[in-house]
Amino acid sequence: MIPKDLRRALGSDPGGVFYLHGEDEFRKGEAAAALVAAHLDESTRDFNLDRLHGSELDAETLASRLGTPPMMAEWRVIEIRETESLAGSSRMRDLLLDAVRTPPPGLALILVCTVPARSSARFYRDLAKMARSLEFRAVGRDDLPGWLMEWALERHGRTLEAEAARAMAAGVGSDLAILAQEVAKLDAVAAEGESITMAHVEAAGTRVPRQDRWGWFDLVGKRRFPEALEGLHTLMHHGESGVGLTIGLATHMLRLGVAVHGGQRALESALPARQRWLARSSAAQARGWTPAEVEEAVEGLLEVDRLLKSSPLADLHHLESWLLARMCRAEEVA
Incomplete structure (x- = not known):
């Protein structure tokens, strides 16, 4: 049985050809290991598992392994890493695509692949279309x-x-x-x-910075501008870039804008799955902002972004100016 967290993309039935691709090597490896465990019993695992690297394979070896039946078990598993190394050989491509079209009985073929940047090769498109495919994009x-x-x-x-x-x-x-x-x-x-x-x-001794970028965004969202000014210096000292912080802060302000207009539920619907944990705290922060203030803040950040790319002044100067403008406006309102 295919592991529960993979079933939505790969289906629940065992066997066939699985194509795991994308930039995230860790999650591809975890998925491949889970598929191996789902097909093989520990008692016969050594007889029925081939772990191969595309850069070390030749066509004769691949054809032989694909044609070998399970031994004293229901399934045989072949896991091929560096599948992209096989793309240059028409014989290798044909062997794999034939296995995709007509999977040999008792075989689970796991292809782990990193498609070369800007490649438009049909081989990869065919694998993604015909195999049981799952892409693992890098976690931003x-x-x-x-x-x-x-x-x-x-x-x-x-x-x-x-x-x-x-x-x-x-x-x-x-x-x-x-x-x-x-x-x-x-x-x-x-x-x-x-x-x-x-x-x-x-x-546990994990290195924890005095100020992290998400905590800094929260300081701004909570309108704690003097603390945000101090935290900005810490972030820049530890290697954050002005452009990165500006983009991140603009995104945070846009979240607040969604919450100002539609509340927490609207924000939850708008956020990517792995950012929905931000909805509650962002909605709480949004109660301290008016629509006009959010709009002005975002427009100010667009100007900061422009200056960061064209002005000779330090990144810190432009972000400090933006924060000071927010402080002055808050004092005027008060």
């Missing part, structure tokens, strides 16, 4: 906290609090394999039934 920076919360719940049955997830994403970086190891470490630290909190993150 803004999606990392949501992915961490999702991973902790699905893999460990733990609730990972948003503050802890944000701190991990800011402190550890975007390597999902390392982040997954950190979640496993936190699962061991937390008592049974506990949610994973910032206290657990700190107790």
